Amino acid sequence: IGGYAIVIDHLIRSIVTDLAPKTGLFAKKATVSTEEMGEAIASLCTAVMLEMDLTISVYLEEAEKARQKSRDEVIHKEQTFVADSFGVILSEVAERNLSQKMDKDLPSAYIPLRDNLNGAIESLRETLSIVNDTTDTIDITAGEINTAAQDLAHRTEQQAVSVEKTAAAVEQITATVTSTAARVSEANTFVFNCQNITEQFGVMINRATAAMSEIERSSEAISKITNVMSNIAIQTNLLALNTGVEAARAGEAGSGFRVLAQEIRDLANRAGNASKEVKELVETSRGQVLSGVSIMEEAGHAITTIISSVADIGDHLKAIAEAASEQATALQEVNNAVSTIDQGTRQNASMVEETSAASSGMVQQARQLKGLLNEFTLV
Template sequence: MSDHQLEERLAFMGMDDEARAALRSLEGFLAAELPNALDGLYVRIRETPETQRQFTSERQIGAAHAAQIRHWRLIATADYDHDYVQAVRLVGETHARIGLAPRWYIGGYALVAESLVRALLRRAWPAGFLQRRSGDGGQAADELAALIKAIMLDMDYAISVYLEAAERERKRAEIEAVAQQQALVRDSFGKALKRLAEGDFVYRLQAELPPEYEGLRSDFNTAVEALAGAFRTLTEVSQVIDSSSSEISAAADDLSRRTEQQAASLEETAATLDEITATVRQTAEGAKRLNTLVGDARAEAERGGVVVAKAVAAMEKITQSSDEVGQIISVIDEIAFQTNLLALNAGVEAARAGEAGRGFAVVASEVRGLALRSAEAAKEIKVLIGASAQQVQEGVALVGRTGEALQSIGGQVAEMNTLFGHVAASAQEQSVGLAQVNAAVNQMDQVTQQNAAMVEQSTAASHALAGEARRLGQAVARFRIEDPSRAVARRPIRATAAHS
């Protein structure tokens, strides 16, 4: 209570200088009557269990009795100064500390006031109210009023201090309770957050928290459950990625090996096909030249039929021409033989090429057939030329037969011309076809090389993916996650607890 508040109360009660003077006049009276009044109070205190338990011994009661005497002497001085304020504050704080309810304090004041008022009235009117007495009745009234005001002021101030102390204690208790609650919440959440920081998603807040923190606890557990579910899914996904990336890496390695083998085989095939293409081109050119020579031979044979009459004169020339034809036939026979060999080689290479060389094998077979027929025709021509030479040597008598032979030769030469025309056309077609096949194979070789490079890149990427998948698995493995079946089993129990 401040000095201003005390002055306000004194002014409101009318505790002015006159009242204070009246109170001071009772100093001797109070010194004489107060011990009896306090004795009666402590008799009642001993008889009442609620008040008696505040004292542990008679010595303590005696000390309280002496303190009361000193306090009433201070009241009788009517000096409401710092000493008085401190004395009343000590009384109020002591009552608050020991837990003495105000009703017992008010009751004690009532008992003391009763004893003092009775004594004061007996002193003012010893013979009773109806008998005359000496003295001033107004003074007695002033003293009684001053005494009652002093008692009420002292009681008011002491109870106010008591209430202030009780309020401070209540606030202190509330602050302490809040601090304990906050410490509990801080410790609980600190432990939970530490476990969470260590990667433990199984731990849940199970401690009972103040009601205002229950929602926060439930939200925390729900958040941890959600994180656990997310990391559980992440673990499963990382395992799938690790398994899939390993399979992809193995498949990429196998594909890389096969692509390299295919590229090497295709490169060899392209080189061989280049050689075959060059050979067929040469064969086509030779067949074209041979076709021209056969055409010339046919023309010569036709002209020979016209000049049969001059055969005798031209016998030498015929002999020479026969020799030349024999040489040409030898060339034809040699070309047919080479063509046959080339066709055989082409068939072998086509067989090696497999499915890609099937069409070329058919063409090579046809070329071989034509070469065989050319060889047979060349052999027949050789026989005919030999016969012609023999007939020329026999003389003019055989000129007629020579003419017939020349006609036969002309027909055969015409047939050979036709055959060699076919051979030349086929060789030309083979040359064109092989050139196209060669271009396609070369293009396939380029594409295969590009595919091989892409496969190498894919293989490197798959190995990198597998490495990252392993890193992801190692990163996820440090977290402790509850088994999904147990998490599902716990979920209904937690939901029931939350609703309860």
């Protein structure tokens, strides 16, 4: 581009020198106009630019071809080197040799691929090592399973006999529990009747207690009446005394009043004595009534406790009856389950024989797998 600039500079200078009008006395008249000179310069620039474009285009195309060829050669060499490097390892893997590892220096773009390949080989080697160890374990375990299956078959036959005996025992227990449930139900009915009778007796005790209370109130009323009678006797004595005094004042005329006063005094004394005796009897009766009331109250509390206890006993017997019934049902279910277990145990015996045969086949397959794994070189 710099060279073309120099050429254009010289050409434009030459055109301007040749075609520009001359100055001076003896200068000739210009043969071309300014417009024609401009067109000539423009045509010159256009031609030079087209030449420049063509030259640069050809140069760039050839340069790109050269670079592409060089790049292809480098890529081919790089691919050949990488393919040879990976091919050795992959061929070893194809030959079931996992002990090799790629440690060559590769271009930076292939380093992750090399690391991934080494990681994959290492992971496969570890996996196959684990599989190899697991195969040994499976071989040993399969043999143990075979032996255990044979022992299990023998024990299963013995268990079948034991299950039959258990079923008979459970059936007998079921009958016993059913009978117990019926007896508990009868006892519950008896307790219910006792509870009703006890409640009736409690009602009677309450009535007797109420009657005793009424008697106590009557005794208190009688006591009040005796007090009134005592007061009347006292007032009568006073009246007799006053009558005697008035009779003494009257002299002979009052002799009849003296006799009457004496009779009134005797009557008042007898009424007072009778009132005292009635009062003593009422006090005695009241004390006995209070004692009876206390006893009836204690009896009422005792009856209440007995009623509550009988009710509790009834609840317990009801719960026991329900539990016995549930146990009978549960034992019946257990009996059915034992029968099912008996049948299942017999089926298990045949399945154990099949398992023994299958475990023998598994031993053979484990040994075949062991043989295939031994073809791999892990170390």
